[in-house]
Amino acid sequence: MSYSDILICIFGLFCSSYISRVLPLAVLGRRPMPTFLSLWLKYVPTAVFGALIFVSIFGDAHSGFKFSWSNIEFLAAIPVLIVAAKTQSLAYSIIVGLAGYWLLNNFY
Amino acid sequence: MSQYFDKQVLKAVWPICFGYIPLGVACGILGEKVGMDAFLMAMMSIFLFAGSGQFIALAMIGAGTAIIPIVITVGIVNLRHMLYGLILNQYISKESLLYRLFYAQEIVDETFAVNSIEFQKKDNDWNPKKAAGLNFLAHMSWTLATVSGVLLGSAVYIDTALVSYALIAMFIGLWSFHFKSAKLIGIGVLGGGLALLLSLWLDNMLNVVVATILAAIIGAVIDNGEGVERK
Numbered sequence: 607m608s609y610s611d612i613l614i615c616i617f618g619l620f621c622s623s624y625i626s627r628v629l630p631l632a633v634l635g636r637r638p639m640p641t642f643l644s645l646w647l648k649y650v651p652t653a654v655f656g657a658l659i660f661v662s663i664f665g666d667a668h669s670g671f672k673f674s675w676s677n678i679e680f681l682a683a684i685p686v687l688i689v690a691a692k693t694q695s696l697a698y699s700i701i702v703g704l705a706g707y708w709l710l711n712n713f714y
Numbered sequence: 715m716s717q718y719f720d721k722q723v724l725k726a727v728w729p730i731c732f733g734y735i736p737l738g739v740a741c742g743i744l745g746e747k748v749g750m751d752a753f754l755m756a757m758m759s760i761f762l763f764a765g766s767g768q769f770i771a772l773a774m775i776g777a778g779t780a781i782i783p784i785v786i787t788v789g790i791v792n793l794r795h796m797l798y799g800l801i802l803n804q805y806i807s808k809e810s811l812l813y814r815l816f817y818a819q820e821i822v823d824e825t826f827a828v829n830s831i832e833f834q835k836k837d838n839d840w841n842p843k844k845a846a847g848l849n850f851l852a853h854m855s856w857t858l859a860t861v862s863g864v865l866l867g868s869a870v871y872i873d874t875a876l877v878s879y880a881l882i883a884m885f886i887g888l889w890s891f892h893f894k895s896a897k898l899i900g901i902g903v904l905g906g907g908l909a910l911l912l913s914l915w916l917d918n919m920l921n922v923v924v925a926t927i928l929a930a931i932i933g934a935v936i937d938n939g940e941g942v943e944r945k
Contacts, residue, residue, distance in 0.1 A: 607775055612754055615781045619771055620761040622789030628818035630799030632811065639800060642934055649933030651794040652898045653905035654926040655889035658770070658791075660906030661922055662882045666913035679882060686883050690890035697733065699890070700740075703883025704876060711875070 659683070678714065682706035718847035722840070726832055727848045730824045731855035737884075738856050741768050742863015744877050748776035755864045759857040764822060766888055767792050768860070769881045774919065783918040790923050798826040805833045806842050813842065820849035823888075897933065905929035 607615065639647075663679045665672045672680070686703040693699075738759075745755045750772070762768055767788045774784045798821050806817060829848060832840040892898045908925035916924060 607749065607778075607781075609754070611781065612750065612775065613757070615771070615775065615784060616754070616758050616761055618781055618785035619758070619767070619788050622785045623762055623764060623767060623792040623795070624819065625789070626793050626796040627799060627821045628815065630796055630803055631806070631814040631818045634800070634803070642938060644800075645934035645937045646930050647793065647797050648937075649898070649901045649930035650790070650926060652889065652892040652902040653929035653933070654791050654793075654922070655885050655892070656902030656905035656929070657909035657922040657925045659882065659885045659889060661909050661913070661919075662885065664910055666910070666917065666921065668913060668917050671910065679879070682879065683882065683886060686886045687890075690887045691893055694887075694890050694893070696737070696884060696887040699887030700736075700880050700883045703879055703886070707879040708876065 678707065678710045681714070682710050717843045718850070720844070720847075723844050723847045723851070726828055726844075727851045730828060730848075730852045733824070734852070734856045734859050737765055738859025739863040739866060740877060740880055741765070741772070742860040742865075743867035743872050744769065744772045744776075744863075744874075744881070745860065746864045746867030747874050747877065748772050750775075750864060752861050752864050755860050756857055759860045760853070762788070763819065763853055763856065764788070764792055764795075765824075765856075766884060769884065773878065773881060779918055783920055783923075786923055787919045790926055794823075795821045795826075798823075798830075801830060802826065805829075806845070809842050813846070817842075817846065817849065820846075820853055822852075825849050825852050897936065901929050901933040904932060 663672070663677070663683055675681075682703060685706050686699050689695075689702045690699045742750075742755055745758070745768075750758070758768060758771070762771065770791060771784055771788050774787065799818065802817075802821070806814060809817070825848065829840075829845045832838060832848075833845070889902055892902065905925050905928075908929055909921050912921035912925050915921075
């Protein structure tokens with residue numbers, strides 16, 4: 607991506623992110639949200655992180671799925687998942703992830 | 715000025731700033747790897763201001779993804795900020811439009827978490843001005859940390875694969891915040907499975923976008939159905 611493409615991309619990112627930030631504060635005010643929309647919004651974060659995690663670990667059909675025991679991204683994710691579920695801490699998750707990935711990459 | 719930045723504000727904001735140093739530096743290092751300079755990184759941190767959003771955008775820029783899929787994917791990831799705005803409304807809806815337009819840009823996981831706790835506390839004189847001061851300091855420290863990461867990344871060698879794995883670990887950490895019920899976890903797993911399945915037909919991360927929308931609709935439909943049964 608060229609320098610000017612990155613600047614355009616940043617502007618696009620600002621627009622697509624600012625919409626969800628500003629809608630409730632500037633437009634909705636104290637009016638209640640439609641029920642189905644608020645139910646849907648409740649499930650968006652868990653769905654998006656689930657999707658991102660699966661795709662970053664197992665790849666995609668285009669470049670070939672990585673379903674195997676030699677998949678280091680998958681193996682290193684197991685201790686991270688356990689620690690994250692117990693501590694719900696970003697810092698611990700990242701430390702365990704980096705340590706596990708480094709160890710598997712060098713010794714497995 | 716002292717209305718915006720007092721001892722109480724500093725006490726509330728320091729854990730955020732402290733946490734932003736490693737995360738922001740890592741984000742800047744990744745940015746440097748994919749061709750960002752200090753100016754671009756500062757622009758991104760000021761105008762996008764989203765930890766996971768910036769990591770995803772940078773990883774996608776590095777993978778050679780087109781602009782539109784990057785903008786849509788990050789927009790979906792940041793949809794959760796809408797929930798935060800809905801909750802914050804009760805505290806700041808009486809402020810001027812200009813205040814609210816600026817406040818909107820400062821909504822991230824961390825500022826939302828701390829401000830909403832401070833607003834809720836009883837016998838606490840937390841107010842919109844202090845919240846704005848906290849937001850400003852958090853945003854500044856994130857911007858400075860990411861720019862430092864770019865400068866550091868160009869000075870020392872850091873393994874790209876390791877930095878990319880920090881991103882996956884962060885996704886898992888962020889996902890774990892939603893481990894509040896079996897249904898929430900299940901919808902996450904469903905989103906993951908759908909994303910893999912949809913990659914047969916969709917590429918450029920659009921599989922992630924469509925999987926997210928579908929999985930969340932299924933979650934909402936299940937909730938809606940249960941609500942009707944109770945009536």
